Amino acid sequence: MEKVFHESATYHLTGEAIYLDDIPQANVLIGHLVGSKVAKGKIVSTNITKALEVKGVHAILSHKDVVGINNLGTIVHDEEALAVNEVRFVGQPIFLIAAQTKEQAIEAEKLIEIEIAAEIPILTIFEAIVADAKVQPTRTMKTGDAENILALSENKFSGSIEIGGQEHWYLETQASLCIPGEGNEMKVISSTQNPTEVQMIVAENLGVSLHEVEVEVRRLGGGFGGKETNAHHVATWAAILAKHCKQPVKIKLTRDEDQKITGKRHPYFIEYKVGFSQEGIIQAIEIDIHSNAGSARDLSMSILERSMLHAENAYFVENMTIKATAWKTNLPSNTAFRGFGAPQSMAAMENIIDEIASFLSVDAAEIRYKNFYGVESRNTTPYGQLVSNNRLYSIWNELIQTSDYYTRRKEIQRFNASNNYLKKGLAITPVKFGISFTTSFLNQAGALVNIYTDGTVLVNHGGVEMGQGLFTKMQQIAALELGVSLEKIKVNATNTSKVPNTSPTAASSGSDLNGAAVKAAILTLKERFQETIANYFTEKNKGKQISENKDIILKNNLVFDWRNPEREITFAQAATILRLKQVSLSATGFYRTPNINFSRETESGNAFHYFAFGMAVSEVSIDILTGECVIERADILHDVGESINSNIDIGQIEGAFVQGLGWVTSEEMKYNAKDKKN
Numbered sequence: 001m002e003k004v005f006h007e008s009a010t011y012h013l014t015g016e017a018i019y020l021d022d023i024p025q026a027n028v029l030i031g032h033l034v035g036s037k038v039a040k041g042k043i044v045s046t047n048i049t050k051a052l053e054v055k056g057v058h059a060i061l062s063h064k065d066v067v068g069i070n071n072l073g074t075i076v077h078d079e080e081a082l083a084v085n086e087v088r089f090v091g092q093p094i095f096l097i098a099a100q101t102k103e104q105a106i107e108a109e110k111l112i113e114i115e116i117a118a119e120i121p122i123l124t125i126f127e128a129i130v131a132d133a134k135v136q137p138t139r140t141m142k143t144g145d146a147e148n149i150l151a152l153s154e155n156k157f158s159g160s161i162e163i164g165g166q167e168h169w170y171l172e173t174q175a176s177l178c179i180p181g182e183g184n185e186m187k188v189i190s191s192t193q194n195p196t197e198v199q200m201i202v203a204e205n206l207g208v209s210l211h212e213v214e215v216e217v218r219r220l221g222g223g224f225g226g227k228e229t230n231a232h233h234v235a236t237w238a239a240i241l242a243k244h245c246k247q248p249v250k251i252k253l254t255r256d257e258d259q260k261i262t263g264k265r266h267p268y269f270i271e272y273k274v275g276f277s278q279e280g281i282i283q284a285i286e287i288d289i290h291s292n293a294g295s296a297r298d299l300s301m302s303i304l305e306r307s308m309l310h311a312e313n314a315y316f317v318e319n320m321t322i323k324a325t326a327w328k329t330n331l332p333s334n335t336a337f338r339g340f341g342a343p344q345s346m347a348a349m350e351n352i353i354d355e356i357a358s359f360l361s362v363d364a365a366e367i368r369y370k371n372f373y374g375v376e377s378r379n380t381t382p383y384g385q386l387v388s389n390n391r392l393y394s395i396w397n398e399l400i401q402t403s404d405y406y407t408r409r410k411e412i413q414r415f416n417a418s419n420n421y422l423k424k425g426l427a428i429t430p431v432k433f434g435i436s437f438t439t440s441f442l443n444q445a446g447a448l449v450n451i452y453t454d455g456t457v458l459v460n461h462g463g464v465e466m467g468q469g470l471f472t473k474m475q476q477i478a479a480l481e482l483g484v485s486l487e488k489i490k491v492n493a494t495n496t497s498k499v500p501n502t503s504p505t506a507a508s509s510g511s512d513l514n515g516a517a518v519k520a521a522i523l524t525l526k527e528r529f530q531e532t533i534a535n536y537f538t539e540k541n542k543g544k545q546i547s548e549n550k551d552i553i554l555k556n557n558l559v560f561d562w563r564n565p566e567r568e569i570t571f572a573q574a575a576t577i578l579r580l581k582q583v584s585l586s587a588t589g590f591y592r593t594p595n596i597n598f599s600r601e602t603e604s605g606n607a608f609h610y611f612a613f614g615m616a617v618s619e620v621s622i623d624i625l626t627g628e629c630v631i632e633r634a635d636i637l638h639d640v641g642e643s644i645n646s647n648i649d650i651g652q653i654e655g656a657f658v659q660g661l662g663w664v665t666s667e668e669m670k671y672n673a674k675d676k677k678n
């Protein structure tokens with residue numbers, strides 16, 4: 001397909017793109033959170049009397065004012081919407097204020113008295129291990145007999161790696177605008193990757209049914225996983241205030257508030273033991289993965305599961321035991337972040353490879369290549385899924401050549417031999433990533449496609465546009481399947497009343513799932529066009545020669561019988577004919593991913609629909625006196641199959657590389673037991 005630009009590219013550039021905070025809303029109050037100043041403690045007393053007198057303040061609510069469950073946890077309800085007796089992280093909301101302006105709300109906040117008996121918090125994995133604060137019992141996945149084979153291995157060592165968290169830093173902070181309607185109705189406009197879960201959590205906290213809550217999302221200013229569950233929180237707080245005040249309420253966190261209270265990428269501590277032959281073939285690995293879950297469960301167990309399912313990365317490990325534990329701490333509950341736990345465990349595996357190479361004094365590239373999953377054999381993951389469509393060798397061969405790996409390796413050796421303080425390094429690093437939600441039921445999507453009599457098409461689907469280009473791809477799929485040009489297709493804001501019961505836009509599956517649902521809806525419509533227009537052509541020609549349904553083609557904004565090419569009308573004329581013939585111009589589509597059967601009981605089965613493969617060759621220089629590190633060059637090659645939109649895919653790959661680079665080079669999360677500002 002020709003190069004197609006992001007459907008909102010012009011709006012992004014001119015500033016016309018409407019984000020949540022740009023939506024005009026009359027009569028709106030500003031919602032504000034009053035949170036804990038300490039990471040752990042018991043609430044002793046509170047007093048809001050003086051604060052209530054501040055001009056412009058409409059309401060100050062506590063947990064006592066929450067009609068519903070007062071909980072934000074999705075998989076388990078373990079996260080109070082407003083703290084009841086105790087606080088578990090700095091910034092945890094205790095009160096909500098609705099005021100005419102943010103300034104008035106902040107003025108009121110200063111007058112709220114909260115006495116908390118502070119306790120010693122747990123901030124790190126190591127403190128949590130001492131306190132035995134597991135989120136759930138340790139999970140174990142096994143293949144072969146790692147323990148015995150390790151004991152017999154020629155070469156072995158043990159090691160560990162500590163990996164920090166990461167702030168999502170989406171350009172648009174968490175935001176929601178809630179507009180109460182008649183009776184129990186609540187319209188929730190949310191910057192969320194997960195409209196259905198926002199609908200569920202809002203409904204449960206308001207104590208109303210799901211059909212009373214409508215969630216709408218036009219676009220996000222970035223998500224990266226940070227708006228997969230954390231958007232529920234802001235939406236729920238705004239909805240609680242809106243219902244109480246009977247007035248629209250908007251909450252848009254300031255950057256400081258957002259950074260303080262929202263979940264991040266999970267920090268990890270990973271220990272390993274590895275046994276390998278003199279040739280560098282890995283014989284056995286025991287790996288013990290620990291994650292810092294923060295104060296609630298959130299998605300930590302699913303994230304940990306993805307860590308386990310990627311612990312071997314692109315390598316065949318015949319004997320492997322993977323243990324994994326998430327630890328409860330007093331941080332804001334950590335959450336989904338691009339890669340969803342896989343990058344942390346893959347980093348440990350890559351560390352193992354580097355250490356084997358250094359042990360054997362060979363280029364790590366050699367160890368990587370030797371241990372890659374095979375094509376005919378050595379191709380089963382530790383959880384028993386066959387690695388089919390293995391692209392490791394084709395990517396390797398191409399990238400080694402295009403990056404000029406071996407010439408540069410030699411140059412770097414010369415450079416390092418002649419420079420004492422500036423050193424260079426070169427690595428080729430593979431990734432194998434499983435595509436599907438590992439929570440199997442989430443692998444589904446719906447769509448609703450409406451065609452109007454002027455030949456324009458409105459596509460609704462369950463996915464969320466967060467800048468990644470999903471809507472552009474949906475537009476392209478609809479245009480291709482209906483045989484009309486792109487400008488005839490508009491993709492509507494995502495809305496739970498148009499397409500219900502959606503899965504989050506996550507797990508690298510937004511285009512696959514929603515694209516297939518859109519296609520399914522269009523196939524239904526296409527069949528109606530073929531039948532109706534075949535009949536129309538036959539009737540019009542007085543049955544002289546029958547037009548068959550299967551011969552009716554939709555292409556180039558036309559509908560025609562390819563056997564009788566003079567029988568041709570425009571797509572818009574055809575749409576009008578369907579209406580006159582009383583045939584529906586609207587259809588739903590549904591898709592569920594086939595052949596996923598991973599079992600948590602046996603820790604085995606097909607966890608993914610397929611694997612995606614990629615590699616990068618990175619050259620860095622490090623000043624060993626100052627620590628200054630420069631990325632001299634990076635060559636990235638991914639197999640994306642038949643790209644729907646190569647501009648967008650390249651943008652995603654470049655963006656992901658840079659985001660990962662920030663994580664592993666310059667970003668660091670630091671936490672205190674107290675809010676330093678107070």
Ligand code: QUE
Binds near residue numbers: 197306336506
């Ligand atoms: C990648 C994943 C998963 C994911 C997000 C990713 C995944 C998964 C969930 C999930 C589970 C339950 C929920 C929810 C999301 O998200 O496997 O909102 O309630 O189960 O980026 O693999």
